[in-house]
Amino acid sequence: MASKHFFIFSLVFLTTATFLLAGQCSAHDPKVSTALSSLCSDADFPQLCLEITKGASDPKSATQMAIQALILGATGLQKSNLDTCVEVYDDAVDNLHTSLANIQSGDKAALKSNLSAVLSDIVTCDDSFAEGGDDPPAALTKTNKVMRKLGSNCLALADEVHF
Numbered sequence: 001m002a003s004k005h006f007f008i009f010s011l012v013f014l015t016t017a018t019f020l021l022a023g024q025c026s027a028h029d030p031k032v033s034t035a036l037s038s039l040c041s042d043a044d045f046p047q048l049c050l051e052i053t054k055g056a057s058d059p060k061s062a063t064q065m066a067i068q069a070l071i072l073g074a075t076g077l078q079k080s081n082l083d084t085c086v087e088v089y090d091d092a093v094d095n096l097h098t099s100l101a102n103i104q105s106g107d108k109a110a111l112k113s114n115l116s117a118v119l120s121d122i123v124t125c126d127d128s129f130a131e132g133g134d135d136p137p138a139a140l141t142k143t144n145k146v147m148r149k150l151g152s153n154c155l156a157l158a159d160e161v162h163f
């Protein structure tokens with residue numbers, strides 16, 4: 001589970017970094033470029049270092065820019081969408097446990113209501129991306145799709161339950 005979250009976060013960060021890079025477009029100063037080349041030459045990812053620190057005139061400003069890029073990646077819009085998904089899926093798990101209890105206690109109305117809440121949790125996760133104009137990570141889209149089908153089936157089955 002933890003590694004899954006990290007995987008999603010990695011995807012998010014890559015996406016954000018790519019977005020950031022695409023948005024970077026500063027004038028080309030050969031002197032600065034040379035200085036940055038030597039600054040970045042010791043980095044593990046020199047090309048990325050160059051692109052992230054474009055326009056920096058010294059190691060201090062380059063480091064500040066590199067830190068800003070990380071801050072952007074760590075606090076980006078997509079991450080807040082993922083936070084929403086983590087939150088609503090936690091809520092969905094609670095509602096699913098309650099649904100099981102509803103079956104035990106023979107409360108059909110509560111069962112259907114709790115299962116509907118589960119479906120709406122899943123939709124909320126999808127919508128958080130739709131509203132932000134971002135595509136969710138592919139793995140999440142896949143999960144949501146299956147979750148919707150499972151949730152819809154649960155509701156259909158619950159409809160047939162007679163206590």
Ligand SMILES: *[C@@H]1O[C@H](CO)[C@@H](O)[C@H](O)[C@H]1NC(C)=O
Nearest residue numbers: 098101102110111113114117
């Ligand atoms: C879920 O079921 C409980 C009863 O166990 C009920 O009190 C609660 O309102 C239901 N939740 C929703 C979201 O309908």
